[in-house]
Amino acid sequence: MATYNTDVVVIGAGTAGLAAERHAREEGATTLLIDPDFAGTTCATTGCMPSKLLIAAADAAHGARQAEDFGITTEPKIDGRVALRRVRRLRDGFARSVRESMADLPEGTCLRGRARFEAPGLLKVDTGHRIEARAVVIATGAFPAVPDSYEVVKDCVLTNETVFELGELPESLGVIGAGPLGLELAQAMSRLGVRVEMFDAGDRLAGLPKEISDTLLRILTEAFPIHLKCKPEPSPASDGVRLTWDDGEKEFSKLLVAAGRPPALSGLNLCKAGLELDRHGTPYFDAGTMQCGDAPIFIAGDANHDRPLLHEASDEGAVAGYNAAAWPDLRGTVRKVPLRIAFTRPEAAVVGTIPDAEGHVCGEVDFTDQGRAKVEGRARGLVRLHARAEDGRLVGAALCAPGGEHLAHMLAWAIQCEMTASDMLNLPFYHPVLEEGLQTALRSICRQANLTRPWQRDDAQRPGSDGGAPIV
Structure with missing residues (x-):
């Protein structure tokens, strides 16, 4: 050759x-x-x-x-x-x-x-x-990745490389792994009428911060059970596969193994x-x-x-x-702000860096009382924004909220542009939109970081003065 x-x-x-x-x-x-x-x-x-x-x-x-x-x-x-x-x-x-x-x-x-x-x-x-x-x-x-223990039921095992080749929806589906892919497909299958249960050895969904994971867990478990800190053992069953864990046993026609790649x-x-x-x-x-x-x-x-x-x-x-x-004349690059999204409903996302409490402040908004979300019947979720205490500059965000994929992009851009909470509040927020919900968290950061709004500076035109528009 x-x-x-x-x-x-x-x-x-x-x-x-x-x-x-x-x-x-x-x-x-x-x-x-x-x-x-x-x-x-x-x-x-x-x-x-x-x-x-x-x-x-x-x-x-x-x-x-x-x-x-x-x-x-x-x-x-x-x-x-x-x-x-x-x-x-x-x-x-x-x-x-x-x-x-x-x-x-x-x-x-x-x-x-x-x-x-x-x-x-x-x-x-x-x-x-x-x-x-x-x-x-x-x-x-x-x-x-498919753990060796699933070899005994391999004919019932699906992965992301095979699940979309199904000719018809399974009657029931056990989902192994509560990462983004497992969560997305579990919820989708459940909404399409499949009996679904999910299992994960960890204590959080999709690696989300605890407060956001707990919020998403409460929402998803209204539709199907999720077993955390659980590592079930598979075995063959007459109509598929049996999963056995510490306090339970259930049979499924198929298993979706989403245990990492x-x-x-x-x-x-x-x-x-x-x-x-x-x-x-x-x-x-x-x-x-x-x-x-x-x-x-x-x-x-x-x-x-x-x-x-x-x-x-x-x-x-x-x-x-x-x-x-x-090579050997290399050029380095500055990486973009990290952005991870799980397309569950509501969507979950982590943006930037979630810091330790020291030297940082956090503002949050509960979307159960957000106007546009109520209008659309999607009023549920939580957004947490993190900023430096010294100047209110945004460094990270974690959320589980309606329209979360769009909120996450907006926040990623703001973080990459090194904006403060005050900077963001000085941008237009139309009414009524989901993005308005962020204002509650941003205002909380401003209060904690002792930030003034741009229109409050001595060199800025006061609201209501000649030619100025009042702030409402």
């Missing part, structure tokens, strides 16, 4: 890998992109998009049931086969768009296969090809790459340059397990690709 010589080789054609290859090529490097399938990104095929399609179906069913609160009587009739066919049809369209973009890559860029290191800068592909590269980008993504690194033979690895087998790397140690090897996206989110994977891939092409 032939030996390829290239400037930059990228292992993995997901979001991070595609961004890395493109940016390396735009810097004038010759590139090679290796992937076993070139099937499309995780987001398009088994992650973000199909899960949101299922959630959209669940929202429609829930809206029909809730219509009675508004004087509209109806009862949804759910055809699971049709709902799942729509998920796959639109999902396949998203994935096809990604594959079509790959087809536009320069001829000879893509090599189908699995690569592994034989030495630093030298790779062997299972096709027999060898690749000598000046720099390497690892962008192999992650895979669903570790980096897909085991087949790379990293011991031959000359890299120092952490206890999980992941290379140590610089989050500003994506470089592994001092080697011309870079790692991006879910493969580094730092911020396993699509927008972060795209950013990391861009940095890794640029630096791989420019």
